[in-house]
Amino acid sequence: MSRRLWTTTSAAVLLWTGAAHAQQAPTTPQDPEATEQISTIEDVVVTAERRTSNLQETAVAATVLSGQDLENRGVTSLDQLQFVAPSTTVQNYGQGNFFNVRGIGKSEPTTAVGVGVITYRDGVAAFPGYFQTEPYYDIASVEVLRGPQGTFAGANATGGAVFITARNPNFTDVNGYLMGQLGNYENVKFQGAVNVPITDTLATRFAFNTETRDSFHDITGPYTGTPGQVDTRSFRASVLWTPTPALRILLKGDYNDLDFGGYPADPALSTNDPFKITANGPHSGRDEFARVSLNASYVFDNGITLRSITGYQDGISEFSTDLDGTSALNNTFYDRVEEEVFSQEINLISPDDRRFKWLLGAYYQYDDVVFPVTTFPEGAYHVGFPEGVVDYYIFGETPKETKAVFGQISYDFSDRLQVQVGARYAESTSTNDNVYTTYPAFGLVLLQNDEVQDEKVTGKLTVNYKLDENNFFYGFVATGNKMGGLNAPNFYVPASSFEAEEVTDYELGWKSTLMNGQLRTQLGAYYMVYQNFQVIIGDPEVPLFNSIANVTDDTILMGIEGSAQARFGPWALDAAISVSNSELGEFFAADPRVSRTGLCDPLTGPATANCQNLDGNNQSYAPELTFSAGVQYDFTFGNGATLSPRIDYAHIGEAFTSIFNNEALGDRLEARNIVNLKLTYAHKDWILAAYAVNATDQTYIAAINAGLRYAGPPRQFGINLMRTF
Numbered sequence: 001m002s003r004r005l006w007t008t009t010s011a012a013v014l015l016w017t018g019a020a021h022a023q024q025a026p027t028t029p030q031d032p033e034a035t036e037q038i039s040t041i042e043d044v045v046v047t048a049e050r051r052t053s054n055l056q057e058t059a060v061a062a063t064v065l066s067g068q069d070l071e072n073r074g075v076t077s078l079d080q081l082q083f084v085a086p087s088t089t090v091q092n093y094g095q096g097n098f099f100n101v102r103g104i105g106k107s108e109p110t111t112a113v114g115v116g117v118i119t120y121r122d123g124v125a126a127f128p129g130y131f132q133t134e135p136y137y138d139i140a141s142v143e144v145l146r147g148p149q150g151t152f153a154g155a156n157a158t159g160g161a162v163f164i165t166a167r168n169p170n171f172t173d174v175n176g177y178l179m180g181q182l183g184n185y186e187n188v189k190f191q192g193a194v195n196v197p198i199t200d201t202l203a204t205r206f207a208f209n210t211e212t213r214d215s216f217h218d219i220t221g222p223y224t225g226t227p228g229q230v231d232t233r234s235f236r237a238s239v240l241w242t243p244t245p246a247l248r249i250l251l252k253g254d255y256n257d258l259d260f261g262g263y264p265a266d267p268a269l270s271t272n273d274p275f276k277i278t279a280n281g282p283h284s285g286r287d288e289f290a291r292v293s294l295n296a297s298y299v300f301d302n303g304i305t306l307r308s309i310t311g312y313q314d315g316i317s318e319f320s321t322d323l324d325g326t327s328a329l330n331n332t333f334y335d336r337v338e339e340e341v342f343s344q345e346i347n348l349i350s351p352d353d354r355r356f357k358w359l360l361g362a363y364y365q366y367d368d369v370v371f372p373v374t375t376f377p378e379g380a381y382h383v384g385f386p387e388g389v390v391d392y393y394i395f396g397e398t399p400k401e402t403k404a405v406f407g408q409i410s411y412d413f414s415d416r417l418q419v420q421v422g423a424r425y426a427e428s429t430s431t432n433d434n435v436y437t438t439y440p441a442f443g444l445v446l447l448q449n450d451e452v453q454d455e456k457v458t459g460k461l462t463v464n465y466k467l468d469e470n471n472f473f474y475g476f477v478a479t480g481n482k483m484g485g486l487n488a489p490n491f492y493v494p495a496s497s498f499e500a501e502e503v504t505d506y507e508l509g510w511k512s513t514l515m516n517g518q519l520r521t522q523l524g525a526y527y528m529v530y531q532n533f534q535v536i537i538g539d540p541e542v543p544l545f546n547s548i549a550n551v552t553d554d555t556i557l558m559g560i561e562g563s564a565q566a567r568f569g570p571w572a573l574d575a576a577i578s579v580s581n582s583e584l585g586e587f588f589a590a591d592p593r594v595s596r597t598g599l600c601d602p603l604t605g606p607a608t609a610n611c612q613n614l615d616g617n618n619q620s621y622a623p624e625l626t627f628s629a630g631v632q633y634d635f636t637f638g639n640g641a642t643l644s645p646r647i648d649y650a651h652i653g654e655a656f657t658s659i660f661n662n663e664a665l666g667d668r669l670e671a672r673n674i675v676n677l678k679l680t681y682a683h684k685d686w687i688l689a690a691y692a693v694n695a696t697d698q699t700y701i702a703a704i705n706a707g708l709r710y711a712g713p714p715r716q717f718g719i720n721l722m723r724t725f
Contacts, residue, residue, distance in 0.1 A: 040517035041567050048120075048143050048163045049152050049408075050307075050347055050359055056511045059420070059462045059474035061146040061524050061561060063088075067139040067167065073630070073648055074676050074693045077135050078119075079702075081162075083628060083650040083674055085144045086561065086576045089621050091657075091669075091703030092133075093263060093710050098703065099132070101146050102528075103557060103582050103622035104159030116159040116482060118149070122166055122252050123345075124293045124311030125153075128367060130337055131289050131315050134256055135234055138193040138207035140167045146561075147526060148480025148503050150458030151406055151422035152361075158480040158503045158530075168250060169195055169203035169240040176205075176725060183718025187213040205238040216714055217264045218276045219283075221327035225320070227283035229261035250295040260285040265708040266325040268666030274701065274711035281322025281332040289315025289339075303351030313341040325708050338370040355412045363404040363426075370397045397433040398486075402426060408460075416466045420476075423459035430454075432486045454483040454500050470513040478505045482534060487547045498548045499532045521564045522576075530555040533585065535659045536620070537592060552603055553585025553615070570634040582622050584659060586615040591660045593707070617661045623671075625653035641683035648676040657704040672700035672712065685724045692717040 044055045044064045055064055063085045065075070073084045078099065082090045091098040099105045105116035119126045121134075136142070142164050149157040176194035181187065193207035215228030234256045241249045262283030266274065290313070297307040316338050323331035343365040350358045372395070408422035431451040462476035482501040509524035533555040537547045563576030590600040590611050600611035607613045628650035635643040654671045661667055675696050680689040693716045702712035 041520055041565055046143055047165070048145050048149070048161065050349060050361070051352065056513060056520060056522075057464075057466070057472050059464055059476055059509065061507070061509065061522075061526070063144040063146075065142045065144075067136075067141070070136050070139055070142065072632070072646060072678060072680075074678070074691060075136060078132055081142070081144070082652070083648070083676075086563065086626075086628075087146055087578055087580075088144060089623065089626075089652065089655075091621060091705075091710075093265070093703045093705040093708070098621050098705075100621050101144070101160035102526075102559070102580070103619045105621075116157075118153050118157045118161045120153075120161065120163045121254070121291065122164070122293045123295055123309045124291065124313070125341075125343055125365065126291070127289070127313055127315060127339055127341060130317045130339055130369075131256075131287050133258055133260065133287060134254075135209050135211070135232065135258075136164070137191050137209035137234065138167050138205075138236065140165045147505050147507065147528070148458070148478050150478055150480040151408060151424050151460050158482045158501060166207070166236060166238070166252065166254075167193065167205065169197075169205040169238050171197045171200065171203050173197065174725075177722055179720055179722040181718055181720035183213075183716055185214045185216065185716065187211070187716065187718060189720070201242050203240045205236075205240075207236045207238075209234045215261060215264075216275055216711070219264060219279050221278040221280045223279040223281060223283060223322065223327075225283040226261040227264040227279070230259070231261075232256070232258045234258075246299045248295075248297050250293075252291075252293045252295075254291045256287065256289055258287045260287075262319075262321060263710060265321070265710045268704045268707055268709045270325075270709065274699065274709060275714065277325065278327040279322040279325070280327040280330065281324075282320040282334070283322065284318060284320045286319075287315065287317045289313065289317075303353075305347070305349040305351075307347040307349065309343075309345040309347075311341070311343040313339070315339050323708075336372055338372060339368070341365065341367045356409070357411075358407065358409045360407045361405065363402070363406070365402045366399070367401075368397065368399040371395045398431065399433065400428065400430045402428045410462075418464040420460070420462040420464070422462075423457060425455070425457050426481070427455045428453070428483045430483065430485050450486050450497065452484050452486060452497050454481075456481040456483075456500065456502070472511045473509065474511075475508045476506075478507070479503065480505070485548065498534060499550045501534045501550070502531045504529045518568060519564065519566045521562070523560075523562045525560045526558065528557040530557070530585075535584070535587075535589075537589060537659070549587075549589060549602065551585045551587040551614075553587060555583065555585045555619075557582045557619075570636070572632045573630075575629055577627075580622075582619045584614050584617045584619060586613065588613055589659070591658075591662065591665075593662075593665055612660065614659055617659055618656050620656050620658050621669075623653040623655040623669075625651065625671075627651040639683065641681065644678075644680045644682070646678045646680070650674045650676075666704060666707070666709070669701055669704060672698060672702075674698065687722040687724070688719070689722075690717075690719050 045052050046055045046058055046060065046062055046064055055062060065084065075081055075084055079090050079092050082088045087102045089100045099117050101117050115128050118128065142162065145161045147160060149161045153161040174196055176192065178192040181189035189211040191209045193205060195203065195205045197203040210233045211230060213230040215226070217228045219227055236252065236254045239251045262285045264277060264279065264283060266277040292312045294310040297305055299305050316336065318336045320332065320334045323333050346362045348360045404424055404426035406424035408420060410418055410420040412418045429451060433449060458479045458481050460476055460478040462474060465473045467473060480503045484498050484500040486497050505526060505528045507524060507526045511522045513520050531554060533551040534548050535551055537549055557580065559578050559580030561576065561578040565574045588600055588602050588605040588607065588611055594610050605611050605613060628648065630646065630648040632644055632646040651673050652671065655669050656667050657669055658667045674694050677692040677695045678689060680687060694713060695715060697715035699714065700712045701709045703710040
């Protein structure tokens with residue numbers, strides 16, 4: 001078995017932000033002497049394991065960012081998260097994307113298959129297949145957990161989980177902020193929030209975000225739509241009611257109408273400027289969805305907490321694109337997706353101040369995705385196009401149901417030694433119900449009616465040891481499971497199923513606090529063994545279609561991760577590094593882009609030029625080297641004002657975009673180096689900032705999906721003005 005060693009270095013810039021961890025809009029220090037006294041790093045907490053705990057004393061590899069951190073680094077959505085969170089990559093290609101943590105994840109085109117990395121919004125597992133472009137605004141924190149989260153996040157979290165929490169109402173006073181932004185590409189953005197206490201026990205918070213922007217692309221050809229033009233509107237309302245000290249009820253509702261104008265792309269092997277392309281097909285991309293979450297908790301007299309988290313989500317996604325990426329051919333794709341998700345979680349949690357602690361939970365989710373038959377009536381797709389145009393459609397329904405129970409116990413053998421045991425049992429069913437893939441030009445209709453079921457126990461065994469108040473060591477063994485699923489039929493590959501993916505993760509870690517709290521470090525090592533590892537094989541003729549297959553041999557991922565954060569007076573510095581090795585196990589597969597004859601059995605091959613043994617190949621979207629760093633300095637003036645220049649740098653190395661690792665067919669993403677600049681002047685309630693994202697205007701390809709390349713955003717710059725109150 002051939003072996004390749006590759007190294008990934010990455011850095012997360014976790015700047016101390018003081019009040020940014022509170023539930024209010026960002027503020028600035030008014031007392032220059034107080035500013036000079038800021039010389040330690042404030043505690044960072046993590047809530048993903050259903051308790052609030054200090055990150056430095058929690059056995060988890062995680063990056064936690066406050067809302068102010070996101071604003072400082074120019075992170076407004078999932079796409080930019082990869083530049084600030086270590087071991088994270090995102091490749092956006094339209095309705096779906098590749099979201100990877102430690103090189104683990106996969107495309108998210110449908111809820112019929114697992115996502116690898118689960119996203120939670122205010123405690124509710126968000127849409128697993130679509131609607132990943134929701135903007136980050138009025139955010140309290142984002143927690144990115146690395147490695148399988150089998151106990152608390154459950155099935156499909158074999159790569160990790162992301163927990164996004166919006167700011168909650170509070171009872172202090174009427175407060176909030178308003179922000180306006182002007183930038184190049186005629187960018188106009190407005191954002192704001194207001195917190196209103198109604199009584200001593202009832203408070204509300206309202207937030208909004210709107211943005212418009214011209215397209216980055218210059219497209220020629222008889223295309224339709226407004227490719228790449230952005231027009232988005234998002235609104236959130238929250239109500240917090242605490243009728244008694246023991247009862248807390250939090251209700252949140254979100255609405256998003258996000259029109260991205262489509263996702264222009266051209267062939268992967270093109271050498272032209274990726275922002276100057278041709279097309280003769282439609283371009284549209286719009287997501288409209290709403291979410292309601294109800295979080296209710298009650299603390300009994302004995303300190304035990306009963307908590308209920310209920311979620312309901314409903315959304316519509318419409319998408320069309322020119323599949324060949326040129327004006328030469330007439331291949332187009334259309335779809336409309338209607339998704340509805342209901343979820344319910346119940347927790348029973350023991351008090352935190354006991355030697356023996358425990359947690360019990362139950363979870364239910366029903367996720368229904370419908371591709372309506374009547375979305376695109378016959379003839380509508382021919383408007384403006386010659387007869388004989390080749391079009392593709394997907395119709396049908398793909399519901400999925402999940403039931404689970406989970407729990408964790410921990411025992412403190414002493415003030416230093418603690419042992420934790422967690423487990424989760426889950427049953428899942430995934431169905432393709434009357435799923436049609438249609439090709440009107442060929443008079444071809446492919447039908448699938450099928451169902452797969454999966455049940456699995458996953459868990460985690462952890463040993464924690466506190467050497468002293470400043471040094472925390474941990475070791476654990478964790479397992480995860482990503483359920484099997486169904487591939488929709490397409491022109492080249494018939495309907496098929498694939499097996500569940502299982503992972504066992506072995507980790508050791510050390511977290512320390514040094515120099516009287518001015519410096520914190522985290523060091524960890526992991527060794528993950530994947531069985532039936534799920535990989536993606538794209539269809540180059542229909543780039544929106546992917547097939548999932550299992551690697552029959554064990555796939556191994558291992559690495560070392562280290563990070564540090566420091567605060568020295570007005571200086572804030574952070575860095576992180578990971579060294580990793582990733583290889584596919586023995587597995588035969590035929591590249592769909594290469595013509596072949598005969599069968600290609602995944603177990604036996606035979607190995608030929610068109611039936612490849614992928615043993616030792618790199619996992620897709622796993623760059624050999626990533627690095628990021630940031631620094632900020634706060635100048636303080638006599639009137640209490642501050643001037644804060646900031647620079648962030650991120651390097652994401654070259655990576656393969658398919659498991660075939662075929663550079664000749666465009667399987668390699670070139671490296672990119674992103675520099676972000678920001679200069680912020682804050683005085684009393686006013687904050688004025690000038691920013692530049694991708695300040696060097698590097699042209700780079702952000703994603704390649706089965707034959708098409710998608711350019712990353714060019715340089716964007718502008719100013720924004722914020723008023724807090």
